[in-house]
Amino acid sequence: MALKFLNKKGWHTGSIRNVEKVWKAEQKHEAEQEKIEERSEFRAIQEQAGLVPRRPERLEFLYDPELAVAKQNVSSSRHGVLFQNQDQRARATIPGALFDDDDKRHSANDSWRKFHSDPLLLIRQKEQEIWKFLSLFLYSIHVSCLCFFCKRLRFG
Template sequence: MGGGDLNLKKSWHPATLKNQERVWKEERKHAEEQHKIEQMKKELMEERQLQELQRLQEESGQRQRSDRLDWMYAAPNQGAGGGGNADEMEEYLLGKKSVDSLIRDKNSKETVASSAAERFAISNANANNERDIQSKIREDPLLMIKKREQQSLRAIVDNPLKLKELRKEKKDKKKKKKKHEHDHSSHRSSRHHDEDRKRRSRDYDDRESRHRRHDEDDENRKRRRRDHSEDRYDDRRRRRDSDDRRHRVR
């Protein structure tokens, strides 16, 4: 019997060159897709954050809708509403506005800003949940095992010496398999030849045995006939002797 791992002959075994090539192609395709997905996610996240910040500032009345990005580099107290606050203070100093109206406007703006900040915090919490899910996926034991298997297969595929060694092992296994099949066929033919010879010998012995039995039966029949003839002869002779004795007595 030939040695070696019989699983290497299976189509599903990961050590075969065909499966290694398939895994390598799938890994490259998967890596490219993941890179594109991550890039799209990153761009989408940045765009959403930018739109959310712009919307919050527009709702709070701190700025008008604008496509400029200066607000990203401004300090927290130097937003687009800085100029509006200065105008209101100037109107108060000139007596155009009362203190009560100024306080009411300030309170309403703070309320709008606080509600907008809460919505922004909720969106950040959702983003954190998404990151948690992604981290859980990355820390999945089964996924880690699959990644290690893919890394080991990729290391084999990327290593030309290892590939050469695997090809050599595959050729050696094919040679061993052919030799084993040849030896098995030779052994089978030799075994059949021996069986034929034994069968012929048994047939010959059976024929000889039948011939011997037939000869013995013939010999027994002849002997019985001969014995019977001798018995008849003895009977005739005894009768003749008896007749002779009776004549003599008379």
């Protein structure tokens, strides 16, 4: 069955308009990446020449959880660092090394802290407590009403 009519639809990925939009977006993205690279190279050349003061190091590295966990695992001796670098190079050549999570594991304390300090989790826990209380309360009212009607039916 021929489905040539689909590329005339506005939502179809094979329509000329959509292909053109994608191509333009890709070109724009590539141009932006080139500008960013040129600016960073130009800035580095200026810093090396001493024309522009070097940028102060920012504190963003403190908030990187991967770096914090990696610091705990690194040995304090210089030999341990060298062996670790060689081990990392050896692991990088293994197929599928990009998807290896050994370096990105978080400590158990970090995971526990993130889980238990989540405001949405706290809200949901409070909601569950309220629902438990309400369900017990409503159940007790329901039972008391049933008892009342049963007594009324018996004694008329």
